[in-house]
Amino acid sequence: MNSIAALLAITCLFLLGSSRLLVSIRMVAFQGVLLGIMPLLAAGSHHLGMGAFALCLTNIGLKSILLPWLLRTALFTSGTRREIEPFIGFGASIMSGVVLLAISGYIVKRLETTAQLSSSITLIAGFFMVFTGLFLLITRRKALTQTLGFLVLENGVFTTGLSLGSEFSVYVELGILLDVFVGIFLMGIMLFHIDKEFDHLDVDRFNELSDLTIDVSETEEVSE
């Protein structure tokens, strides 16, 4: 369990430092496999129910097969291969990742006094993944990396949920998985269309469509 959590943290650091989108997608798929194994371990040997298996299978099916395939398709059709010029460089990203890891460790350490935890290392990994997801969402330019960031964020939520595990969590997790699947599916379709319309996938240039530039002035009474 703890080693899987450590592996998850390492994949996150790797994601922060990699510029190749294909590698990043593979990394997220690997995270999916790790997440799939987790519920089996978390449930323990005494009640290894159907729920844990269902969670495992759907996790691996969705996060490491279906969604990566979707993203790869989007990647190949769009023709972008690399994340170029993120707002924060790759080296700096890894450094911030380490800082975030420290922060999540600190938070979990303080939380231990108030909450009952099954495994603190898993919780640290969970928090760290949430922060990494947000970090990727904030600092990357390509919409595809953002999708990956969203996926990592969700993985973090999943891990956190598992480490605080209760009886209900299986159903909750399955529900969240459905949400994520729909979300990523829509994003994949959107990416395809955005690419066609904009000729690029740079999120910071999407606001060309924004109507905020038009000043909304109060319309005076004008008769028809």
Add this chain to the structure above:
Amino acid sequence: MQQYLIAIALITVGGILAPVIRKHRDVSNIVGAGSAIIGALLALLPVLKVLFSGADFPVLLLSLPLGEASLKLDAVSAFFALPVLVLLPVTALFSGAVSRQEKYGADGYWFFFNTLGAAMLLLLIAANGVVFLVAWEIMSVAAFFLITHRDEIATARSAGWKFLIASHIGTAALMLLFALLAASSGSLEFSQFAVAHFTTGMGSLAFFLALFGFGVKVGLLPLHVWMPDSYTYADAPVSALLSGAMSKMGFYGLLRVLMLLPAPAASWGWVLVIGGLLTGIFAMITALAQSDLKKVISYSSMENAGIILMAIGCSALAMSWKQPLIAGIAMVGALLHVLNHSVCKGLLFLGSGAVSWGLGTRKLELMGGLAKKMPFTAVCFAIASAAISGLPPFNNFVSEFIIFIAGLQTATIEDPAALLLAAIVLAGLALIGGLAVATFARTFGLVFLGASRHDKKQEINEITPLVRAPFIILMLLVGVLTVASPWLLKPIHAVALLIMKDHAGISATASPVEFLQQPIIMVVQFSLALLVLVIAGWQIRQRFFSEGDRSDRMTWDCGYAEPDARIQYTSSSFSQTIVDLFSAIIRPYKHGEKVSGLFPQHASFRTDAPDSFLRYLFIPLFGLVDRGLRPFRALQHGRLHLYICYVAITLLVLLIWKVVVL
């Protein structure tokens, strides 16, 4: 009660079905209008049962996910359901009948129309703060979409926004009000509010919040700015429904809150009376300066709201002075006026719809002489105008008469404050009534009398027989409300009693019903005699003096050599003296050049009077707010990354704060 709920469900389902099958336009219209009509008739039965036989329906307890809420149909709800149940089917019939030619039935019209009706019916039976607010919001939002239904017109959009902003500011006050009531009674149920003990300061705060929140819908003076625009730019049946039914929900809310609060303080009554007086006078003098037919009628809605508020205020004052008789009379007058106004206003708005539909414009300057081409509409409009100005022999006269009696009765109390109140009510009502007569004489004259100012080649058709049905129904109701008014007093007094039950120790012994019945029967008799005289005179003229009839000629044809439509009074010249008198308040724009010299070549003149409060209060105020908040626009720059960054930072700060503090 079940029947009432089934009616609500039926109206809603019809509203959902109609847009679904919009491909088949006729079927969709029949479903939309039909469900509204049948639903309203269905709901009318339990409502009448409550009103006339005093039947008591059990309180219905709803188990919602977040607690329980009760629904209750009592006499007050039933009374205020009447305007809705009258105007909903009538306006549905009108929209359905003209939907072939017009856009009325298209798109989401029926959905929002029926939603508005259903929301009002739900609002009336809500006996829980949350249900009340939810119904209130649905009603406001549905009304917004109905106002902006003609969204291709910029002014309609702007009117809709004004309505939405005003109504949300009002709802904010209502939320505060219910939060306040809930905090001091520990529950959101109305029945709990009523038994909770409020301190005087708390009660006053609650009352003024209610006055603000409901005052927006009613059109209380500075909060009315959305009203003229919204009613003007909405379609005619929509304006009829909004003005006749939706604005009455404001009165309902106000009275409901008065029921829940402890006995009213004198200050509440004074605020209501003065507010009503100013509303009425301002509305009428502004109406006189308007050049848009529907705007005139919209301002008249506001005027009637002023009269009703005055009567409620008079009643509240009498309650605080422990004068049950006067309180009863004033409240009966207010309630009756609510009913009368909604019927007449429905008739007027539908009439204005028929006129602007036939003529293709709402500008008073382009109308005239329509009585010859649209005799039916002219008769309807004349009756409605006379009724709404409070002239005998019509229903509004009866209700204003009752309010006058209340005013006269207050003069009998030996107290300077009571004399002041009597003076305000009597003089105020007289002034408002006089201005209303001037306004409607001007409106009717400009639209229907004289020579036509519009393009001669334009063909103007009278409305088709099917479209006449709603007019006939409303006219019949005007007749019923007039003739049956002495006998309507009893159920209405029961409603008034329920409103004032806990205050001023009012009981049936001090009933104003017997007190009022006799004079009102007399009023009705005189009215009928007057009506008979008028009809007889008209018949005599038709029968015996019709040989010299030259009504096919142009008006003024005998007095002038070459009469022209331009020699007539125009919309601004007719009311010029009164408008000039009040120009300090109305502040009309005047554009044009003076006529000078012996043979003047050309001259033009134009006046315009947008709402003073909008111009001098709200536009500067909102401008100030806009300037004050402009720096914050920098936060909304449209960059996705930074938005997510906001979220992440908030999350981190909250987490760390929680962790560090605990």
